[in-house]
Amino acid sequence: MGKYFSKQKWSYLFYTISHPMDGYYWIRHREYGSVPLAILMVILFSFSFTANRLLASFVVNDLDPRGIDMLYELMGVLAFYLLLCVSNWSVTCLMNGEGRLKDIAVAIGYGTVPMTFVMILSTIISQLIADEEQAFYGILIGVGIAYGVIMMLIGIMQVHNYTLGKTLLTLLITIIAALIIVFLLLLLSNLLGLVYNFFHSIYTELIFRV
Amino acid sequence: MRKLNKLKAVISLCLTLVILFTTEGIAAMADELPYDSYNYDYRKYIHFTPAPYIPERTITGLDFTYNGEPLGSFKTPQDMCQAPDGNIYIADTGNNRIVVLDSAMKKVVKIITTFNNNGTEDKFNNPYGVCVSEKGNVYVADYKNKRVVAMDQNENVFLIIDNPESESLDDNFAFNPLKVTVDYADRVYVIAQNMFEGIMVFESNGQFTNFFGTINVEISAWDKFWKRLATKEERANQQLYIPTEFTGIDIDPEGFVYASNIDATGVQGVRRLNPRGEDVIKKGFNANVGGDLQIEGSSDYSGASQFTDVVYRDKGIYSCLDRRRGRIFTYDHEGNLLYIFGGRGTQQGTFTLPVAVEDIGGRLTVLDATKGEILCFVETEYGRLINEAVALRYDGDEAEAVALWERVLELDENNELANTGIGKAYLTAGDYEKAMFYLELGMAREYYSIAFKRYRNQILTENASWFLSGAAVLLVLWFGFKAWKKRKKGEDE
Numbered sequence: 001m002g003k004y005f006s007k008q009k010w011s012y013l014f015y016t017i018s019h020p021m022d023g024y025y026w027i028r029h030r031e032y033g034s035v036p037l038a039i040l041m042v043i044l045f046s047f048s049f050t051a052n053r054l055l056a057s058f059v060v061n062d063l064d065p066r067g068i069d070m071l072y073e074l075m076g077v078l079a080f081y082l083l084l085c086v087s088n089w090s091v092t093c094l095m096n097g098e099g100r101l102k103d104i105a106v107a108i109g110y111g112t113v114p115m116t117f118v119m120i121l122s123t124i125i126s127q128l129i130a131d132e133e134q135a136f137y138g139i140l141i142g143v144g145i146a147y148g149v150i151m152m153l154i155g156i157m158q159v160h161n162y163t164l165g166k167t168l169l170t171l172l173i174t175i176i177a178a179l180i181i182v183f184l185l186l187l188l189s190n191l192l193g194l195v196y197n198f199f200h201s202i203y204t205e206l207i208f209r210v
Numbered sequence: 211m212r213k214l215n216k217l218k219a220v221i222s223l224c225l226t227l228v229i230l231f232t233t234e235g236i237a238a239m240a241d242e243l244p245y246d247s248y249n250y251d252y253r254k255y256i257h258f259t260p261a262p263y264i265p266e267r268t269i270t271g272l273d274f275t276y277n278g279e280p281l282g283s284f285k286t287p288q289d290m291c292q293a294p295d296g297n298i299y300i301a302d303t304g305n306n307r308i309v310v311l312d313s314a315m316k317k318v319v320k321i322i323t324t325f326n327n328n329g330t331e332d333k334f335n336n337p338y339g340v341c342v343s344e345k346g347n348v349y350v351a352d353y354k355n356k357r358v359v360a361m362d363q364n365e366n367v368f369l370i371i372d373n374p375e376s377e378s379l380d381d382n383f384a385f386n387p388l389k390v391t392v393d394y395a396d397r398v399y400v401i402a403q404n405m406f407e408g409i410m411v412f413e414s415n416g417q418f419t420n421f422f423g424t425i426n427v428e429i430s431a432w433d434k435f436w437k438r439l440a441t442k443e444e445r446a447n448q449q450l451y452i453p454t455e456f457t458g459i460d461i462d463p464e465g466f467v468y469a470s471n472i473d474a475t476g477v478q479g480v481r482r483l484n485p486r487g488e489d490v491i492k493k494g495f496n497a498n499v500g501g502d503l504q505i506e507g508s509s510d511y512s513g514a515s516q517f518t519d520v521v522y523r524d525k526g527i528y529s530c531l532d533r534r535r536g537r538i539f540t541y542d543h544e545g546n547l548l549y550i551f552g553g554r555g556t557q558q559g560t561f562t563l564p565v566a567v568e569d570i571g572g573r574l575t576v577l578d579a580t581k582g583e584i585l586c587f588v589e590t591e592y593g594r595l596i597n598e599a600v601a602l603r604y605d606g607d608e609a610e611a612v613a614l615w616e617r618v619l620e621l622d623e624n625n626e627l628a629n630t631g632i633g634k635a636y637l638t639a640g641d642y643e644k645a646m647f648y649l650e651l652g653m654a655r656e657y658y659s660i661a662f663k664r665y666r667n668q669i670l671t672e673n674a675s676w677f678l679s680g681a682a683v684l685l686v687l688w689f690g691f692k693a694w695k696k697r698k699k700g701e702d703e
Contacts, residue, residue, distance in 0.1 A: 058650050058655065058658055059655065059658065059659050062655075064253050130659045130660075130662050130663040131655070131656060131663075132659075
């Protein structure tokens with residue numbers, strides 16, 4: 001297979017979407033996946049998500065456009081992606097998971113593609129529907145998200161060579177691990193802030209005395 | 211080049227001057243009023259509007275003489291009421307008298323200090339509330355004498371309500387009437403102090419019948435949970451869950467009672483009670499008739515609005531008086547906020563302790579207890595347009611209201627009611643594209659959806675031939691492509 005964004009990688013991405021079981025297996029064992037492509041997919045998902053929130057028609061959209069910031073949401077999605085990958089990796093390392101960090105990144109990243117697709121599709125469809133047809137819009141989005149989640153689940157299951165039960169268990173622990181990571185990061189930033197303040201006050205003290 | 215620069219300089223100077231003069235004019239106009247006028251939009255942002263009402267004049271007791279004697283200033287007046295004949299009755303509580311002014315509030319018609327109570331001369335002691343019935347009888351809530359006195363125009367008492375007795379009343383209950391009002395059948399509605407069960411209703415013969423419009427206490431599951439955990443001592447120290455008291459009362463021509471109450475959560479400060487005592491008020495899309503929507507903060511000036519009086523005006527419009535920030539909130543029959551104005555302060559046109567509001571000849575009139583003043587507010591063009599447009603909508607003439615709403619939009623571009631009003635009129639007229647434009651600006655999602663649906667059908671029927679032939683062409687192309695691919699595959703093999 002070619003480099004990161006080669007034609008084969010792209011076509012294998014679409015193969016994985018339609019055949020997740022098989023697709024993820026070969027991603028783990030034959031290097032058919034591409035991490036940069038997965039990250040690109042996550043970025044596209046973030047953009048489509050923002051686009052849906054901003055551009056969906058007035059009938060279905062009750063959000064205040066002033067409260068939506070595309071870059072802010074991109075940061076959020078990327079941070080969440082990183083957090084999920086790292087916490088899943090750190091949990092599965094201890095639980096006999098076979099997947100490497102890059103496999104996890106590909107599994108989750110490729111899983112966002114159905115969601116991206118459905119976000120764009122529903123944004124277009126929202127322009128054509130009236131109040132009573134809102135249910136279709138909701139079902140469409142629900143189906144897309146469900147498909148994406150199932151894909152991620154299968155992806156994680158396959159790259160680690162887990163059973164479904166063990167996958168769900170590790171996912172639960174992954175969420176706890178993610179919370180711990182967030183907690184530690186907050187603690188770290190807080191402590192670093194204190195250290196910074198300490199040196200800063202020494203500096204100002206010196207400035208005032210000299 | 212140099213000439214050009216000179217020209218530029220001249221132009222920029224002119225522009226600067228123009229901007230300077232125009233902005234100065236606007237600033238001066240805004241400075242004239244001692245308060246802000248605003249409204250809340252769909253997303254609960256404050257948007258400032260032109261003033262709907264402006265202070266016209268302030269009346270104090272010092273303005274009047276009666277029988278050659280100066281009237282003297284009002285002392286903590288608490289209530290005000292307009293009689294069917296136009297005269298205005300003011301409960302001059304601190305001076306233990308009822309002052310009657312003529313409808314123009316230019317002169318004193320009479321002063322009621324004493325009255326004939328079955329042959330003996332009797333007096334008031336802190337009369338808090340006053341009301342005049344359709345028949346012209348005067349009802350006074352005589353607070354410290356613990357009674358309601360009803361008298362005819364010649365101060366002859368025909369009914370005294372005191373010590374109401376009923377199974378539903380406590381034995382040691384003290385009857386301290388604060389506000390009183392009378393309906394067309396001479397039923398008397400009394401708001402009494404510490405009477406949390408609701409408004410007390412008396413028959414025309416003074417017999418207590420029932421409580422009216424009881425406000426139920428809502429205790430959340432969370433509170434119940436904590437209550438369960440708390441010990442007996444802790445529970446004793448906690449705040450009691452008491453329903454709020456009513457503060458002001460008014461009756462509309464259909465016999466519905468408008469009653470204001472103080473709601474600490476700021477959701478519902480006024481109720482519209484049907485003859486069975488059920489609340490039938492409409493709360494608009496915010497599900498709120500409690501005054502200000504932005505009530506964060508912990509200072510004296512923040513917190514939920516406290517409605518101290520309500521006045522039913524006309525065509526479903528009613529105004530509520532907020533004593534916390536001295537504002538008057540006006541709603542229509544659907545519970546939409548029409549406009550907000552007024553403020554607390556010591557300047558002319560502001561309140562220190564507003565207690566009563568009344569609509570006297572189209573003017574909103576507010577009684578200030580601390581200052582002992584009556585403040586009259588007269589509607590501006592902006593206020594008049596909204597009042598008239600809402601009245602037309604109330605009568606069902608939405609098409610006629612369009613011209614008024616368009617003028618409102620000229621004065622206040624972001625008025626959502628105006629946009630919705632115009633949009634609805636276009637919707638009925640069949641101009642769906644324009645209707646969609648205005649309804650979206652007015653954030654009227656339901657009507658927008660209706661307009662959109664009809665617009666969509668219109669487009670579909672108008673262009674049906676194009677759509678159908680397009681679909682046919684696509685189908686042919688698709689099959690052609692498939693056949694071509696198949697053939698190519700066959701060739702390859």
